[in-house]
Amino acid sequence: MWYAHRPGRRARQIIGDGAAVLWIALWAGAAVSAHRLITHAARSARPRIPLLGPRMHGTLHDVARAGDRLADSGPAPAQSLAVLAAVALFVVPVGLLLALWLPRRIRWTRQAAAARELAATEDGRELLALRALVRPLDELARFTDAGPGRLAEGWREADPVVLDALADVELRHLGLSTQRS
Known part of the structure; x- marks a missing residue:
């Protein structure tokens, strides 16, 4: 059973569950966007050697090209940073939500x-x-319309009417229907 029988409680549960799913989806979108933004920024920013720039020749030019090939072959620090930032951006708010909301639902x-x-x-x-x-x-x-003294007395005497009324109170408190199964 995932939802209450009583309409008010069921509506609050559905709204809460929908809000949780929306929250997770929004943070997933934010994490993907952050990853793309960081990756794009890292690709567009090529490191330049001051004063030499495009006029590099000879051995220095060959060393720079070898360094570029090495950097392209392994995971780039910017790529690792993008993944780390995206994971953190998703895990922190979603983890906080799940730590607060999920135990209550369960x-x-x-x-x-x-x-x-x-x-x-x-x-x-x-x-x-x-x-x-x-x-x-x-x-x-x-x-219930019976007074507290009558309820306690009826419970002590195992009065079926009082026991059913009290049991129904507890079921209603949980948002469940009070019909006997």
Whole structure:
């Protein structure tokens, strides 16, 4: 299960996932652009020897051509710099996003799967009801019209109506439908 059943929570999850994909795509584009820019700048900037310039002759000219052949045959420092800059430009912001966003999405997915599994059994619904009881009272009041004392008493007496109501509170909190599986 990747998304909540309840429309509000599902919409927030879809928007968040879409924003994450857009963020990754934008930084990938920026990294490719930076790589191309650095590579283009390095190719257009040929080193010149001051004062001699194009008037080099003889041995000095041959040495310069041999150096050019060596530089063209191996990885150029500018090419390595371009790759390093592009990787850093992509990895830092995308890594930060993944470090903040991905654990939350994975945690919700695991919690939702566990809650659905628990909701399928009587003992599981009782555990979900207990979990709902430890939520703040104002949150409980939003989802059920019974008072907190009645909810605690109903849970202690294993009242099926109260247990189902409390289990439904916990499922709603996760954005899941409250229908029994």
